[in-house]
Amino acid sequence: MHPKRYNNLHEIKQLDAVSDHCQIYHLMTGYEFPWDMVRSLEVALMRTFCVPSVSKLLDKTQEFNKRPQKRYDDTSIIVVEISKWGYDDTRGKQAIERMNAIHSRFKIANEDFLYVLSTFIYDPIRWNARFGWRAMCDNEKLSSFYFWREVGIRMHIQDIPETYEEFERYNLDYEEKYFRFAESNRRVGEATQNLFLSWFPSWMHSALKPATLALLDDSMLDAFGFEHPSNFLRNAVANSLKIRARVLRLFPPRLTSDFYIDSPIRSYPDGYEIANVGASGKED
Known part of the structure; x- marks a missing residue:
């Protein structure tokens, strides 16, 4: 064990989960669990x-059939801009405004x-319980x-539950x-699975395809109509x-942040403007 590995945890425990939640969440997502947060949010x-x-x-x-990588990147950029800078920072506000503008085009x-919002809280927490390095x-759970x-x-x-426990119950119910x-579940699920596979050489796809399902629970696999992986593969x-x-x-503890937007993004190799994220050429 590296002697300074828990430095950020000691700081987080000294903070207040209510008044300091932005600072705690920034440390969690950018320093303590950056890779795990990305993977858990993919789930x-x-x-x-x-x-x-x-x-x-x-x-x-x-969008997931024609431009899956861009759809993935657009979602990631908006979520990470908010996570990195906070919802009241200029960039965080811009990201929320852009997200609201995109959502306003649909009913x-x-x-x-409410459900989608709840997954951003509880899926990373559940992932951490299984696979976190600590x-x-x-304070981290409540700050989320x-x-x-x-x-x-x-x-x-509207009607966001006021406590951690109430919102978790909403999520499960x-x-x-x-x-x-639904067939639409299957089509969007398969398009997303193909996106994940596209990040690897083609010769690996046949072996990796069942592995991409190994972390999905039975209720998800049934909703997609996907074949259940073997227990051996899951384990x-x-x-x-x-x-x-x-x-x-x-x-040792991470000294620099590792947010998704800190590295080059496939759909925006030359960088991006928040106001243009999510544009598909059919903007209202």
Whole structure:
């Protein structure tokens, strides 16, 4: 164990989860768990496609079929701009304004907005419980709730639960009620799976394709209509992530941030302006 590995955790525990949630969330996402946050939010993204009302809208726009990498990058940029700078910073405000402008072109139910918002809180927490190099402390879990609740308010989402426990219950009840198979789920899910595979050499695709499903739970696989991976494959993928976590404990603390937007982005090799993120040539 590196002697300074828990420096950020000590700082986080001294902060207040309510008043300091932006600072805590910044440390979590950019310094403590950057890779894990990206991967867990990819799973969260897939979870939202298990809801027919969500997948039908995405399937209708054809964004994931025609421009999957750009759709992925646009979503990532907006989320990470808010996470890195905070919702009241100039860039964070611009990202929320851009997100609201994009969403305003579609008729989206408030309950769907609420669910998607909840996945940003609870999917990273659940990922961390399985694969984190250390467990998130209560301050980190609560700061995630307070951070995204404030973002939700700025998105004009109604009836956001007021406590961590209430919102988690909403998340679980919603999935039980609305996770159902639909052909649109399958089409959007397959397009996203193909996007993930495109990041690797083609000769690896046949081996990696079932592995991309190994972290999806049974309710997700059924909603997509995907074949369930073998228990052997599920365990192999999970164990590899647990080994990675144990190795990370030996590393020194990160001294510079590692947000998604800190590295070159495939769809924007020359950089981007927040006001143009998400543009498809069919802007209102």
